[in-house]
Amino acid sequence: MKKFLILTYDYELFLGRRSGSVEQCEITPTNTTLKILSAFGAKAIFFTDTLQLVKLKQLAGRGNKKAASDFSKLQEQFSDLILSGHYIFPHIHTHWLDAVYINDSHEWDLSNVDRYRFSQCSTKQQNMVFKDSVEILSEMIRPVNPDYSIDTFRAGGWCIQPFSNFIHLFKEYGIKFEMSVLPGFYSFSNAQYFDFTTAPRQSIYCFEDDECRETPEGSFRQFTISSVPFSSFQQFLDRLWLKFSPYLIRNNFPAQGNGQASKPIIPQPKPKCFGYDVLENKRQRIAIELLTPVTMPVYKRFLAVNNYMHFLSHPKMITPYHHQLFKKFLEYAFSDFEIETDFKACLNEHELNI
Secondary structure (H helix, E strand, C coil): CEEEEEEEEEEECCCCCCCCHHHHHHHHHHHHHHHHHHHHHCCEEEEEEEHHHHHHHHHHHCCCHHHHHHHHHHHHHHHHHHHHHCEEEECCCHHHHCCCEECCCCEECCCCCCCCCCCHHHHHHHHHHHHHHHHHHHHHHHCCHHHHHHHCEEEEHHHHHHHCCCCHHHHHHCCCCEECCCCCEEEEECCCCCCCCCCCCCCCCCCCCCCCCCCCCCEEEEECCCCCEEHHHHHHHHHHHHHHHHHCCCCCCCCCCCCCCCCCCCCCCCCCCCCCCCCCEEEEECCCCCCCCCHHHHHHHHHHHHHHEEEEEEEHEEEEEEEEHHHHHHHHHHHHEEECCHHHHHCHHHHHHH
């Protein structure tokens, strides 16, 4: 039976006090990714942090040469991605509205998370950032492919709730496919806030006004993110590997930048159903940057017994060693199974048999 391997990347900088550079976090790791994908004829989806693009374009318009150079590099890479058959879609972190440019290092300070979630913005701001996001991607992609359709979305930090903030924008801008839901997970913090514990345990389903409720005739289709369980012993082995791997492998260092630690809301709200806190490791999303000698056999087993596997990865976190492991995983996948990586080929649910 055909296996559907959905490879998605959140193409973004670090979202804390130091963003890191465009070159290190986005351009360089993505170029390596492109070489690996090309070797297997695989397609991927790059969910691009669109407000970063908006901010860079604004700075470039005010004469900032470094911002203009970074924007030009991103434009060039986007052209390569589209010409290679990959997808680029919007990914919105609204706390870019409060980003501060650091002139000395040409980075950004994104430590203000007061407007991290879409729902924390006013209706006017929501309309503005969604419009700006679609327009800037159109501006950068349509010269390469005039017929390209921006029809898919992933929310920043998986914060697609409440969907009532998005539904009219999806319909206005032609968004048909959504990829934010991590079934069974929740997070209640000063930044992320979502509860997917009631989401269908299905790979793909239609929905209308609630991203966690299947509606067979719904206007939108959810492609859920895959996850795998880990025993206490596997967690211990993985922590041990992560502790000592920097000393064992020279190329196991990600790009330089600061992430933003979320602070749990006290008292913690209760999820609607039994589930997994996204900050814990009892169950873990599937991602290239989480590949280790411990997780590799778990990933292989998952693919062997499932016909849908959805990676959610971040170029900024993928080291050369992760790339090596990912290449080995693809070698296993393509040698043992019939693999399809174009997500739009998944739309025939009867063929997918889920």
